[in-house]
Amino acid sequence: MTPTTGSPTDIGPLTLRPLDPLKDAESLHGWVTHPKAAYWMMQDATLVDVERAYMEITADEHHHALLGLHRGAPAFLMEYYDPAHRELVGLYEPQPGDIGMHFLVAPTDQPVHGFTRAVITAVVAHLFEDPAVRRVVVEPDVSNTAVHALNEAVGFVPEREIVKPEKKALLSFCTREQFAAATGVAV
Template identity: 70%
Template sequence: MSDHDTTGTVFRRTDPQLGEFALRPADPAADGELLHAWVTHPKAAFWLMQGMTRVEVEREYAAIAAHPHHDAFIGLHDGRPAFLVERYDPAHVELKGLYEALPGDIGMHFLCAPTDTPLHGFTRAVITTVMAALFDDPEVRRVVVEPDVRNSAVHALNEAVGFEIVEKIAKPEKNAYLSICTRDQFLATQGATR
């Protein structure tokens, strides 16, 4: 993902079934209401921001925006905000000291917006878009994630795009499955090899 364009789209991908997906940097103030609605929704329980006020959510995302090793992006589906992505350097954020980070590792979180009209295959298209965006950076060799051990839905999605669980780790806020996906593992799930 290019970091040069701070106002517009930093990545685009067309899904053959579901249309255009894109990422743009999150704006903590302008996107505050949207972010608050998404991260405090009951379906976002694993995001661990339940009960936060809009001001607290905006403050959290302002801190992410200012952090040298952490970014947040609003994901768009056909031009409309539909998901949230965080990208981080696991040697400095989230996993610091919990695993042996290698050059080219990148961490991520993603959250689909709550909806009353779910689209079949949408979440899989989102995680595929997120992975494609991360691997769009030639420096990225592996994507590292640390989902809650109880989040079986995300474990299945992670496996579908090439992640393998490495080990169970104890984080201060949760027990997690450290999972890693190399570029080749991701490409193999997309029917392509390097």
């Protein structure tokens, strides 16, 4: 389990562990099919669909999933991928040190102010723990204005809109320097 710091609020530590597609599928199923997760595009997924999707990711050398914990309880999902091999192939020219990222915060009836920003900060900080990572790449749906604001808050700069098979996306990048300047987190 990797402790993660860099929270912009006093929500406590966030930790990450490798996702277990079978053990974690039930929690993930509730998250990805929740109305707030519409941009995850798994609204109609069955439990078996979720298990299969994350078994494929776990077996993929270019795509990885981690489960995020808050105070020891599952609270968010992090995926990262090599954009030269997954998600963005042929849609932009990847640079050495690029890594793609997705994150999803679990739905809750008791939201904690600043929690989602703490999660994205922790996720990006975790990616920059790898010295080979020079730039984080994201491609959220162009209409997902909430995540655009979060991305900007941690240093992402939009480059352009791209068309993926499943959506029109806003291709954005964040360097170590941009992340540190936006968050105050040294990486």
